[in-house]
Structures are given as structure tokens and as C-alpha cells.
Amino acid sequence: MAKVEEGEIVNTVEEAKTVLRNPDKYSVQQVKDAKTLMDRFATLNQESNKTKMADGGMASGKKHMYLNAGAAVVDNLPNKGTRALAKTAKGREALKNMGLLK
DSSP states (O other), X not given: OOOOOTTOOOOSHHHHHHHHXXXXXXXXXXXXXXXXXXXXXXXXXXXXXXOOOXXXXXXXXXXXXXXXXXXXXXXXXXXXXXXXXXXXHHXXXXXXXXXXXX
16 A cells, blocks of 8 residues: 655555545545546546447348457358358358358
8 A cells, every 4th residue: 555644745546545545644635636636547547448349240130239359240141060160260260251251
């Protein structure tokens, strides 16, 4: 745990966590600074962790989107063999070369 002295400016997330765990031990300004720092950190963290959706193709007449870019709709493939191929990365690549997957 980071140590924060009286009157010291809260500079890091660890220091802010320490201050917010025991706000009675610190000045009002330090608590405000810690809250502000944590709010900024949370905002930055949310923006950087947004997951991009990838097009998965059409299945049952509906467009599908996936979080995993390697995923693909496989229920519209012509037979069991092509469905089995779609379960591996090399197989999906082969199906793309055949024009059966996007």
C-alpha cells in the first residue's frame, strides 16, 4: 500500500485507493483529489477496454456479430464435412478460400 502524508498531493491510483479506504485520516482536499483521480482512471479504463464487434455472417436469415474476430457462422455450410472444417483455424481459412465463409 502506498503511504500518503498529511498535505501531500495524491498522484497515483494506489495512493488514491489508500486515501479512499480511510478518508477520515486524510484532509478533505486529499479525499477530493483521490476521487477525481479515480474517476479519471475509470473513464480512461472504460474507453480503452471497449471490445470491437466483428461481422460473423448470416445465419437463419439474421446478421450475426461476434466479439471474437475469428468466429464465424457455420450453420449455413452445405454438409457435415465443411462444418467440421469450420471448427479449426486452418479449416476456416480453407473454407474462405473456397468462398463458403467471409
